[in-house]
Amino acid sequence: MEVVSPWRLLVLSLSLATVVLSLFLLFGLRRGRGSRRQLPPGPPPVLLLPKLLAVLLYDGAGTLGLIRDLHLRYGPIISVRLIFRTFIFVADRGIAHRMLIQSGATFADRPPTFEPRRLFTSGETTFSPYGHYWRAVRRNLTAGELSHARVRTLAPAEAEAVVVLRPLLRRAMLELLVYRCFGAAAPYAHSIATSIFPILDFLPAVTRRLFRRRWAACVAVRRRQEELFLPLIHAAAAAATAPCYARSLLAVRVPEEGNRPLTDAEMTSLCSEFLNAAGDTTGTLIEWIMAELVRHHDIQASVYAEVKAACCPELLINKDGGDRLQPPPAIQTSSSYSYLKAVVLEGLRLHPPTHLLIPHGVQSDDAEVDGYTVPKDAELNFMTAEIGRDIKVWTRPLEFCPERFLEGGEGYGVDVKGIKEIKMMPFGVGRRMCPGYSLAMRIAEYFVARLVMDLQWWRPPPPPGAEVDMAEVFDFTTVMKHPLRARIIPRN
Numbered sequence: 001m002e003v004v005s006p007w008r009l010l011v012l013s014l015s016l017a018t019v020v021l022s023l024f025l026l027f028g029l030r031r032g033r034g035s036r037r038q039l040p041p042g043p044p045p046v047l048l049l050p051k052l053l054a055v056l057l058y059d060g061a062g063t064l065g066l067i068r069d070l071h072l073r074y075g076p077i078i079s080v081r082l083i084f085r086t087f088i089f090v091a092d093r094g095i096a097h098r099m100l101i102q103s104g105a106t107f108a109d110r111p112p113t114f115e116p117r118r119l120f121t122s123g124e125t126t127f128s129p130y131g132h133y134w135r136a137v138r139r140n141l142t143a144g145e146l147s148h149a150r151v152r153t154l155a156p157a158e159a160e161a162v163v164v165l166r167p168l169l170r171r172a173m174l175e176l177l178v179y180r181c182f183g184a185a186a187p188y189a190h191s192i193a194t195s196i197f198p199i200l201d202f203l204p205a206v207t208r209r210l211f212r213r214r215w216a217a218c219v220a221v222r223r224r225q226e227e228l229f230l231p232l233i234h235a236a237a238a239a240a241t242a243p244c245y246a247r248s249l250l251a252v253r254v255p256e257e258g259n260r261p262l263t264d265a266e267m268t269s270l271c272s273e274f275l276n277a278a279g280d281t282t283g284t285l286i287e288w289i290m291a292e293l294v295r296h297h298d299i300q301a302s303v304y305a306e307v308k309a310a311c312c313p314e315l316l317i318n319k320d321g322g323d324r325l326q327p328p329p330a331i332q333t334s335s336s337y338s339y340l341k342a343v344v345l346e347g348l349r350l351h352p353p354t355h356l357l358i359p360h361g362v363q364s365d366d367a368e369v370d371g372y373t374v375p376k377d378a379e380l381n382f383m384t385a386e387i388g389r390d391i392k393v394w395t396r397p398l399e400f401c402p403e404r405f406l407e408g409g410e411g412y413g414v415d416v417k418g419i420k421e422i423k424m425m426p427f428g429v430g431r432r433m434c435p436g437y438s439l440a441m442r443i444a445e446y447f448v449a450r451l452v453m454d455l456q457w458w459r460p461p462p463p464p465g466a467e468v469d470m471a472e473v474f475d476f477t478t479v480m481k482h483p484l485r486a487r488i489i490p491r492n
């Protein structure tokens, strides 16, 4: 899942800005003059460009800050016209609700992707246009691997020390997801990095020729991905493997296309999407939550007390097996975990792993919201972090306070699907909402419970790093700029 393509496009656009500036001005001005459409307000491109350039040169991560400033100046919905594309940003939960819930079908498309990105994403749920193919693969995902019954079954993952949590979490997430995807452990299945040399995103017809070797490397990675995944996918049909996502893909048919099965390329993309969409996002969320627990020992103690009191068997150490863990049959959904759930919700509100939704698009030129036109070529971006930190909804929104999700709190009973109203939308809302939200929440609850049940989490001893630094930086998701280092002490 590529989460911040608009950001990347801004970077790319700027790196070529000097070359295309004249073209851009000519094109932008002509369109502006001839068009009777009223786009949301925004800065004139000529004024925006130097600012963007400065931000990117001196602080690449500051682009979102710039967008926030533009919102303060131009209002909750703004448009930014850059080269040949219009970017629209929405930072208001009411407008988001009108677009994604009330006019859900209109705004459920994705803007088109181009080579080389298409090489990896074509066939994925995430980047499929809103239409029959998307419906078929999304239905398969939600009715199968992400159904309530399957989500309940989670496979197990594995002296005082200072640890850096992130690499351990990423490894644990991927092993869990590889197992759920292919029904068996596959040590190398997650070792294929699909990072794309960014410049190839821009004017692919030209850059592909200019950077031939980079393009060839992308094609080779994709080929390797297929070589690795296809045997695993086809092996998943065998009864010996556990029920898994890959097995369900072999059974999918696309009714509108003569009931055809999925192609090998589509199944490869869908498995890759499954591993990518779920791993980094969920791992990032858990790291943020654990950082808050290191900073707030009272909250950590309350989580420990609740989990210990509920004391479900899957969280107990297996005494006979030394320090091996009992295979956990399932995570209990008992209401006795209300504090743990509140901690996870507060983590999602204050630290949503993705600060922007995946860009949305529209399929025709007549889409409108609040009197503004949304053109067909526009990329629509929704600012999830702004919405979850809205001071009109949340008291002291920048404080980590799980109690707000307990009875009597302003977040009690919050609906993350945002059907009646949106208070926070870490998973998006409406038709393109993340289908993995309940799995993600369950994994987060499970890992946080386990980590706190077995270990105490403290700030690392000074020097250096006595404080936990909560600065954010955009990686694939919005992660801690300085990965969490913590001192862990076994509870027994």
Ligand code: HEM
Residues within 6 Å of the ligand: 001, 125, 126, 127, 138, 146, 273, 274, 275, 277, 278, 279, 281, 282, 285, 352, 353, 354, 356, 357, 358, 359, 360, 426, 427, 428, 429, 431, 432, 433, 434, 435, 436, 437, 439, 440, 441
């Ligand atoms: C904390 C963890 C997660 C977060 C914060 C998260 C967030 C998101 C967001 C914001 C979107 C875009 C929604 C939109 O465009 O309106 C999305 C889409 C998606 N997510 Fe997640 N996600 C998480 C975990 C997962 C998991 C566990 C899976 C399961 C495999 C998953 C699979 C997907 C897929 C397939 C899409 C594309 C949906 C579509 O376009 O129809 N995600 N996610």
